[in-house]
Amino acid sequence: MKLYIDENNRVVTMHEATSDMKCFEEFENKKPYTFDGVKEVENSIHPVHVLLNTSMIDEKWIYMNLKSYISKNDRVCILPFSFFDDTKNELDWNKQYESGQGIWYRSNQDVFYKYGIGKEQIVWVNYFKDSMDEMKEKILNSSVLMLTGGAPDLMMKRIKEKKLKKLIKNYKGIMIGYSAGAMIQLDSYHISPDEDYPEFSYQTGLGCLSGFAIEPHFRRSKVQMQSVEKVNSENKFLCMASMKRVE
Secondary structure (H helix, E strand, O other), rough: OOEEOOOOOOOEEOOOOOEEEEEHHHHHHHOOOEOOOEOOOOOOOOOOOEOOOOOOOOHHHHHHHHHHOOOOOOOOOEEEEOOOOOOHHHHHHHHHHHOOOOHHHHHHHHHHHHHHHOOHEEEOOOOOOOOOOHHHHHHHHOOEEEEOOOOHHHHHHHHHOOOOHHHHHHHOOOOEOOHHHHHOOOOOEEEOOOOOOOOOOEEOOOOEEEOOOOOOOOOOHHHHHHHHHHHHHHOOEEEEOOOOOOO
């Protein structure tokens, strides 16, 4: 778990920190550490995993459930590694995610404002621009990690390529993933046939969660029903179908 230090050298946890404090080291829960009389208690902070269809966490129905987990003091890191192969360079990436022009920028950024989180508290990991050390630093210095939707298999491929899998799997903050970003949080997940994926397949995820499966964007289509039945028949757990809630 990350600890922060203020101008008076007072040590606080990441959930108590303010935006002007600096993170001085990363600590693992299994290694209690004492600094100036402040002891990190083993397993005192547990990671939280949020699995969704959509990024719209500012909608009333979900805000009422998440506001006890996300606060105005949180620092957010957005990891948009789920783009499809037609995004080939930084220029293409900017058209999707860059401030002022990215079609997916506001749906991932602005949704945190409702929780009192300011723009300066949100960072994006740029696959084409950031070094691997910069990517790791952005993730480590956050208390909320957003995993975007899109192509789950390509997202996992890029996470492995940038050597981020272990870091993300052991993330101690709040991990929010929607669609592809929800799927990859499981130890294994399935992809149902659609316009992007012609065949059913099983894939390996981050391994944060296990014992169940999910079917995002469930519309009770014949293909989806077949996939759910297939997963349930071939595994000893339940495949949960997820539909967007409508107020």
